[in-house]
Structure formats: C-alpha cells, structure tokens
Amino acid sequence: MANPTGELARLAESFSGTIGVWARSVQTGEVIQSGAAEEAFPSASTIKLAIFYEMMRQAGEGRLDLKEMRALRDEEKVPGCGVLRDLTPGIQLPLRDLATLMMTISDNTASNMCIDAVGIESVNRAMDDLGLPGLRLRFKFFRALPGHPVNSAVPAQLGRLMDMIVRHEVLTPASCDAMLAVMKRVQCPFAARYLPGGAQYDRSPDGPVIAAKFGMITGCRHEVGAVWKGDRGFVYAVMTKACKDERPVEDNEGLLAVGRAVRILWDHFMA
Numbered sequence: 001m002a003n004p005t006g007e008l009a010r011l012a013e014s015f016s017g018t019i020g021v022w023a024r025s026v027q028t029g030e031v032i033q034s035g036a037a038e039e040a041f042p043s044a045s046t047i048k049l050a051i052f053y054e055m056m057r058q059a060g061e062g063r064l065d066l067k068e069m070r071a072l073r074d075e076e077k078v079p080g081c082g083v084l085r086d087l088t089p090g091i092q093l094p095l096r097d098l099a100t101l102m103m104t105i106s107d108n109t110a111s112n113m114c115i116d117a118v119g120i121e122s123v124n125r126a127m128d129d130l131g132l133p134g135l136r137l138r139f140k141f142f143r144a145l146p147g148h149p150v151n152s153a154v155p156a157q158l159g160r161l162m163d164m165i166v167r168h169e170v171l172t173p174a175s176c177d178a179m180l181a182v183m184k185r186v187q188c189p190f191a192a193r194y195l196p197g198g199a200q201y202d203r204s205p206d207g208p209v210i211a212a213k214f215g216m217i218t219g220c221r222h223e224v225g226a227v228w229k230g231d232r233g234f235v236y237a238v239m240t241k242a243c244k245d246e247r248p249v250e251d252n253e254g255l256l257a258v259g260r261a262v263r264i265l266w267d268h269f270m271a
Helices: 005-014 044-060 095-104 108-118 120-129 155-166 173-183 253-269
Strands: 018-025 031-035 069-071 092-094 209-217 220-229 232-241
Touching (some): 005 018, 005 031, 005 253, 044 108, 044 120, 044 155, 092 095, 095 173, 108 120, 155 173, 155 220, 155 232, 220 253, 232 253
Antiparallel strands (some): 069 092
C-alpha cells in the first residue's frame, strides 16, 4: 500500500467516535500518523506500559528489587481485569510476577501493587524525562476521585515509548528485551484480529509475533505494541474514544477499529 493515510482516514470517517493512530517501521523509521494522534485519550490500561517501564528503570538503578515479595491485602483488591481479586489475602508474589500479571492479563490489583512499589510521581517524572508529557498516571486503578482528570495518553507519545523500547533507546538492551518478552505473552491482543495467521486466541506459530498492551473502558478501546514477521516489523499505537458502541464484547466497534487500523499498517509496512 503506497499511502495508508487515506485508508486510515476512511476508517476514522466510518467510526462512531474518535480514533488516533501512530506507527513506525522498525526497518526504515518511516512514521505514519493519522486522525487524533496528538490528542489526549483516557488511557485505560495502556498507561501500564509506563508503569512497567518505571519498574524496570528503578530495578536497573538498583532502587527496586523485582524479586521482592509483596503480600496481597484484602483492601487492595479492585474490580476489572485480573485474578488477584479472587485469591486469598496474604498470598505473596514477587514484583516481577506482579508486573507480568499487570501486562499479560491487565490485572488491576497487581497494577496497583506495582504503582505502590514505584510511586505515581516517579512514573510521571520518567515520562517527562523521555519527552512524553502526554502520558499521565494520576490515580491507581479504580481509585480515581470523581470530577478529577483521569489517567491519560496521547497515541503518538504512547507509540514513541514503545518504539524506544523496541529500538533499545532506553534502559539497557537486556531490560528492553525482558519487557518485550512479557508483552509477547499478552492474552488476546486486538492487533491479532485481522492479521494473517494471527487469530486472537491460539495464535499460529507461523503467524506474526505480537508484543502488546491493550486497554479498554466504556467508549474506549486502545492498543500499543509491535508486530514482527521474520526480520521485518512495525510499532503501533491505536486509541479510540467516544465510541457509541459501549458493549463489553469481542465485536465491540472500537476493538474492531483497532484491529482494522493495524491491518492497514501491516499492508503498508509488510507488503
């Protein structure tokens, strides 16, 4: 596909809400940006990538021990994605495993325990230091104060954070690869929906490799990640908001839009 921006624009026109897309080729560095890529969106769980980054940064500086055990307390349990909310209080897990739960199944209780380990302000300072002030963690999950701004992300900046990790431009190469190894185990990435051999469930070993973090709240479906096939790949961030389809189903309009946007990018970068 010579110019995917037209296809992305048509996707945005047919979408009931707002969509922002940012992507970059791993090989050539070509950037594709479309729609509301520079606007702020409620981040939902995609902000967990920033939390994960800060955990790895502090661990690399010796300020945080990922082997440190943290005990689950009943008052820490929150709704939404995850399994810790259903487990017995007192169970202990290392921070490394809590980060894995945060990223692979988007466990909100594990995420809040990770936030406690690094601190909200530390996450935001780290994003500022990277030149990504549009990535903002304001509250722990399900702990937001009514009437206050929510956690937020800008698609172009979220994509650039992922791009820095893929290109080993931050932390150390080993730390970046460790983050990507966890993100390759994310369950049911939205990007897999329309990729060849990349069904959301039981993805074929012959299909593309996907490292991702999705996010979803009412009216919003997002995903940030990277796709590889052989020695070629691209980084992407697709965010949606104000979608009229508020159903919590796999065929939600926002989820399908994310998948379609990634397929348009695939056809351009991987053709």
